[in-house]
Amino acid sequence: MPFPDLAHLLILQIGINYSTMKKYQLGEFEEVVMLTVGILFEDAYGVSIKKEIETRLSRNVSVGALQTALKRLEDKGYLKSRDGEATEERAGRPKKYFQITALGKKAMEHTKSTRDELWKAIPKMALNLKISY
């Protein structure tokens, strides 16, 4: 097998970095959803996630936005789902419970660490500045 030359190695490295970055990208809402799923542990399904976010963050979450986010996260492999029971209130329809996968955990950690690094990089002065005229 021919040795990749230096240029190729460089491109490979950049590629890996880039894909790593792209791989672990989480949108803001997606991050919130993942955190909530973590909070709810084995109890995370559509309605419960919606209610939890609405309670904790005092913001309205539409079913559509939530479902889209959940689907996207599952497609990326950050969440896995399992079927739950059907109840009378749900007109006999089953629930779909979500859990965080190992990959998802990595993604969340990556996001958290990048945020923390950003925080660390802010000079103390910028945050303590109080503007008073």
Next chain:
Amino acid sequence: MKHHPPQMFLDFFRWFCHPKMKKYIEGDLMELYDERLKKSGKKKADLRFIIDVLLLFRPGIIKPIEGYQQLNNYGMFKNYFKVGIRNILKHKAFSFINVSGLAIGMATCVLIMLYVMDELSYDKHFKDGHRIYRIASVVQDEKWVANPAPMAEGLKKDFPEVEQTTRLLRFPGAERMLLKDEQTRKQFFENNAYYVDSTFFELFNYDFKYGNPNTALREPNTIVISEQVAAKFFGNENPVGHVLKVGLSFGDFDYTIKGVFKDTKNKSHIPANLLLSMTNGDIGGWVQAQTDWASNSIFHTYVKLKEGSDATVFENKLADFLKRNGGKDLEATGTKKELFIQPLESIYLYSDYGYEVATNGNIKYIYIFTSIAAFLLLIACINFMNLSTARSEKRAREVGLRKVVGARKRALVSQFLSESVLMSLLALLLAVALIQLLLPIFNQLTSKELSLLQVPNVFAWLLALTIITGLISGTYPAFYLSSFKPVTVLKGKLLNTISAVAVRKSLVVFQFTISIILILGAIVISQQMKYLSNQGLGFNKNQQIILPIQTNEANKNSTTLANELLANSQVVNVTKGGTYPGIESVTSMLFYGEGKTALENVDVQTTYAEPGYIETLGIKLLQGRAFSKEFADDTNAVILNEEAVKQLGYTPDNTVGKKIFYEFQNQKHAMNVIGVVKDYHFQSLHQKIKPLMLTPAPFFGGPNQYLIANVKSTSYTELITAFEKKWKKINPESPFSYSFLDEDFQKNYIKEERTSQLIQYFTVIGIVIACMGLFGLATFIAEQRIKEIGVRKVLGASITQIVTLLSKDFLKLVIISIVISSPVAYYLMNKWLQGFAYRIDIQWWVFVLAGMVATLIAFCTVGYQAIKAALANPVKSLKSE
């Protein structure tokens, strides 16, 4: 009380949502709705629901446009196949009935379609065929497809849109020629010889093996032969330039072979073996002399229109054309003629008029046979339907279980459909074997050379047929079986719903109705055929041997031969004539009676008949006398038949001694009537008897004459051998050939006979299929009621009572079939009989007979099962399993 969210939006959601997510999201929506209902009331809950649904309408949730595929199809089909095969093997008897019923239906369908396709292919292979038309005429409601000689040239001259014209001359009696090769001394009689213009190959592009079609018939005394004829004489060599001697009764002529055309599978309404130039020595002179537009319309005239010409416009101009060119001649004879055109490709199936080139097919029979094919296949499919639904109980539990485990109706339907297609495929294998087996017999019946391989893409067609059969026969059972409610069937109760039973019964009625119509058709057709062959024809058809005189030599020695033949003790009488009853005779002339003008003329067929003609054929002389050697009959004596007498304005009593007149080249000629004969059928019974005249010398020079020998013999083989010996002695150069008058007469009904035979066979097949179905059904019903019968026997029912009980229902159905089929069959039969001028009346007992036959067959089929069931030991049948 449960409240429901707005149904419209719920339906809208269910429609657009991705199937994979649908139930979960719907569950979420309902849970939220329930909460909001409790918290804020219906109005608010509804509103929120609507907002949620609308906000869910976004990519990621909407289902893909191409439709959502279940991914597990392949696995399911493997299972269906396995289950299907197991089912077939579990009930071998029923499967066999089903598969063979389908196979028979498919085989007959394919055979008939081969025949139909062959008939439809006539004349379709000529280049630019859609631009070629034949000119035909109508005179006094009688259609005639040949024209006077000068018409072709006139058309080319007068019409710029005519690219080319050509004529084909069929001389009656000259279609069979004796060909001799001087060098090899081989001689053969060849049929289907026609005289054509040199432009013939510009319209009909024959494929030439040797020679050039463009120049082949340009010169006089030339001939073009088919590959088959060439092979007989010359093997594979190129015979172009060779000279063949053609023997006609008035002379032998030498013609040069200018071309050999290939024998292809392509069929045409012109089945030519030999094509001779119209300028040849034998008739060339006569052809040149034909300038009259009102006589001798025996030239088939074809035109090829230029590309883009409008045929209807052309046709409309023909009336003026005829008046311009032939008006004078036509007026002189008082004939009113109208012209019309026939597209080349429609001639074979739609043209059945006077003076066709050769026997054509008939579109009517195509319709009849195609319908029969469709119906037989339908009957087979109905069998399948009936048997499948009747035995549905055995599959009911399987259906229930599958539904419980989650099969949707669509899946079950496709399962049962694939089972029926599987059976169809098995039936196809059997059908192909049947077809190959039956093809030789079928080819004999239809005098064709059909084979499966001649159809382009035959496998694709067969596969399509199989799948269609499978789908047709499987659809109803599939839907019926898949509609079972799991709760009901798993509990063990199977309701044989009234509608299911009704459908089954009406299917049986349908099958038997078709079968009975076929039976009635077969009976009536064979009755008509028998009537035709037994019909008093007015002369003695039997025991007449015909010896055609086709060479000069034979003609010269005809009297000697006649005397020699009379020496034989079995020969009663011998005579000579220009034609004999049963073959085509087109020599006719316009005559008018005393006191009438030339315009009140009658078309009278003329027949040259030597003394003894009337006696030999047993024609009844009513008045006057026949021709006889004792009286020196001048050539102006004639004998008329009753119809001629009537039309000329005489009565049989007063005709003898009177004169009749005709005009020729503007001169009036007279003939003396010396006798009147009773009308006899000198043509087939398709036609009414026309006016006829017998003359002691040929009125027209005809190429052929016939010796007619009336014999009294029981063993023809010896007699024919004796004839042959005498012939060879007197005419050593001419080959011997003979025929029987009754057989020749019967040839007029070949089409009907063939149809009659085919319909008889198909009737039997149809009944066999219907009975197979009935048998299967009866078996099943008997099985079902076995316990009931056991109880009845225990309570004292006799065998007869039980058999009656079981058969009653079926016989009721057969009777309904009889009632429905009778009027339909009556109507159809009447229409068919219209094609005969002489026909039977359909009698009432025919319907009774058909009904009894059907009832008997049904009873035998059902009865066997009924009796078997009635004889069963009640102890065995009542023991619960």
